[in-house]
Amino acid sequence: MIKTQKDNNIIWYDVVRPTQQDMRVLQEELKLHSLVVEEMKPRLHRSKLDLYSGYLFLVLHIPLLKKRGQEVEVIELDGVIGKNWLVTNRYRDISAITQLQEKFTEYAASPEFRAQPVAHLLYQILSTIMQDALSALDDVESRIEHIEHTMFKGKEREMVLEISRLRRDIIDFRRITSPARPVFRTLDDAGPALLGTETLPYFRNLTGKSEQIATLLKAQKETIEALEQSNQALLTTNTNDIFRILTVFASIALPLTLIASLFGMNVDFPSFVNLWTILAAIVAVGIGMVLFFLKKKWL
Template identity: 35%
Template sequence: MSAIHAKNFIWTHLHKPTADDVMEIAKNCGLHPLVAEELLQPTFRPKVEVYDNYLYLILHFPRFDARDSNHGAEIDFIIGKDFFVTTHYERMPALEQFISACENDKRKSKQYLASTGELLYYLLSDLFTDSFRELEKMDKTLSIMKTVIFKERNRDYVEDISLIRREILDFRRTIHPQQSVLHSLEQEGGVFWGKSMQPYLSRIIGDYLRIWHILENHKETAEALHETNQSLLSMRTAEITKNLTMMAFITFPLMLIASLFGMNTLATPLVGARFDFWMIIGIMLAGTAGMFVFFKWKKWI
């Protein structure tokens, strides 16, 4: 448990809070027992609840780990007029950097810690900025993929596209439920802090909507790339099938003539005559050339 003392309130931050930590916070802030119970373990859905002297807010933010999997990291906010409590259960570099800035940078500390409402705004803005950075990485990956898919048509990009589609799906799954929560926060926060806080809350929703629109654009791009890759693979498969079919038909006279002259009969034409071998080879080559000319005439090759 760590605490940052602002002029008008105290910000207490807990990482993986224990029962003793939660009990102390509940006693100092007058938390409802249900809120105290929820602080002990992660919650899988975002929400905002209004109590007599504080707001209880749960949000999830996309987090990418080393295995390229993405899941939401939860932050719980308990926001009163003279106290601000945050809890999280997994390592979040963006949150840790924000806390460090409040502790070590006097200019940012003065700006961020003016009130609990402004602290919430700057903290959420910083976390959304981290999400924007992840979206920029996705955008670069999609741009590279758009280029190479057409340059290297013989390569299968199904796995690469599937990975980026999974990242987008996980990102969407994490942030989509939060839209209604943030709208509720805008309404309840306006009542809790007053009209002066309204522009801050509106900007939070604006940042969220920007993230959502960019994510929707990435989703459409990834789906278009998937369809394009599938079309190129289908064209490649069709071209290979076409070439193999033409080879089979062109070489068909060779096999037919070889089979005919390989029959064990008493009166096979040409067999036994002078230069019979070269005559049969000539017939086979003529048949192959005839099939080739026929395919050319039909513009199949």
């Protein structure tokens, strides 16, 4: 389905789940290369920017994290950028585009839009998408802080799964967004060359946001890896403490068992005439060993 928004200076074709007929209409009306039409049909596996005569072809992968615990999804947005027209192609809803369409008439009346309609429209779409990604990374930052505060309160085991999930999300975010960095750098040069040098600030801003996302993801990756190591160290320490205590108890129980076994033999012991004497010996040895372990700081 093709939804068209028109203003005096621009035509915006928003294509949602395109059919063969939709592709033919766009190709004939905009004189698109057959390679562009072919690559707009299936989902590509990486972000890219191709330069054609009179227009640019952009493929951008967008990370989407709906709820905590769910895997990060990949949304693909294709864009064909002409001097006075713009095509956006997608196979599912993208909130940045939906919001812009609802306010297009009001938005198109702004001086900034009228000065550079294609550049400003493209900027608004991509900037909103990247801002949504930054908001998702803010949520990731909150989850990191939660883990950091919780793991030192004796809940190391509960944090193992949470750390693993969060690390997976960060890795998925990096895998999706990393290929977009060179795309924005290329767009930084190709965009002004097509639309005019006065559009340079828009594309520089997009490149800056792309670098900001990459820097934030790198810092979050290093932080979660450090937290994972710290959590593992706490778990190891707790396990060692448990084994140490069990070993001490076993060491105390061994001589007491030996004493009980000796007096359980079918042999006369004239010096030990009753049960209380045997119990007193066992208690005395036990207390002596506990005091010895305390002195050595093993308990």
